[in-house]
Amino acid sequence: MTAEVRVPEPGLRERKKAATRQALHDAAVRLAIEHGADRLTVEAVADEAGVSRRTFSNYFANKEEALLHGDRQRMVLLIDAVRARPAAEGPWTALSRAAQEAYQQIGELDPHWVAQTRLLRSEPALLAQQVSTFAALERELAAAVADRLPEAQRSGIRGRLMAATFMTATRVSLHVWLEDPAETPLAELVQRSLAEVGRGFVE
Structure with a gap:
């Protein structure tokens, strides 16, 4: 009988990173829908998500990737x-x-x-x-x-x-x-x- 493989639950650090990434994505989508993707900036997305421009860069290379x-x-x-x-x-x-x-x-x-x-x-x-x-x-x-x-x-x-x-x-x-x-x-x-x-x- 093959043993069941259990995938470990993500730790607190991984969950926080996932939450930040999701918050940036949500902010990018929200602003793009409201103002248009062509007018969207990385700075605006970071501000909307309540993080720094540097933090944004730790998660996404550009606004398109975030979207x-x-x-x-x-x-x-x-x-x-x-x-x-x-x-x-x-x-x-x-x-x-x-x-x-x-x-x-x-x-x-x-x-x-x-x-x-x-x-x-x-x-x-x-x-x-x-x-x-x-x-x-x-x-x-x-x-x-x-x-x-x-x-x-x-x-x-x-x-x-x-x-x-x-x-x-x-x-x-x-x-x-x-x-x-x-x-x-x-x-x-x-x-x-x-x-x-x-x-x-x-x-």
């Missing part, structure tokens, strides 16, 4: 969910079920996140930062997918194609949903998209 922190968090949680799926599941099944669980847990979407995502679509600088952020996360996801492939396929293109296809499907689903949120729940739209594009990956 996109929520998206990065969600993707990291999704990658962790893929890794936590039963080992017997094939890679595309693990991706689809992890996405289903993630969007069910999200439930009612935070209005700030919805507003931020709409803002992102109209800001070239944010889009460029998102591409860079998601490229790194896609590599992590591809590694998690590759672990589920037969050993002979792990260094090939299949895992990378799966990860790229998965992220594209979820991104397109989000953009379609934002155009008419009342039409179809986001979780259902994501599952439809994954079922459509995943036919060539079904184990």
Whole structure:
């Protein structure tokens, strides 16, 4: 019998750092929605969060990174969910079920996140930062997918194609949903998209 692996709870210092990072992200989103991302400054975000400019720099390289922190968090949680799926599941099944669980847990979407995502679509600088952020996360996801492939396929293109296809499907689903949120729940739209594009990956 395999022993259960317990992930240690974060210590007080880690929790405080996470809280500060979240406060900076929340402040950045709040100010961007109110004044526009193009008028947002690092100094304003730091002031809004009640910290120094130096403290901001300890957590984020720029205002774009602070704005996109929520998206990065969600993707990291999704990658962790893929890794936590039963080992017997094939890679595309693990991706689809992890996405289903993630969007069910999200439930009612935070209005700030919805507003931020709409803002992102109209800001070239944010889009460029998102591409860079998601490229790194896609590599992590591809590694998690590759672990589920037969050993002979792990260094090939299949895992990378799966990860790229998965992220594209979820991104397109989000953009379609934002155009008419009342039409179809986001979780259902994501599952439809994954079922459509995943036919060539079904184990």
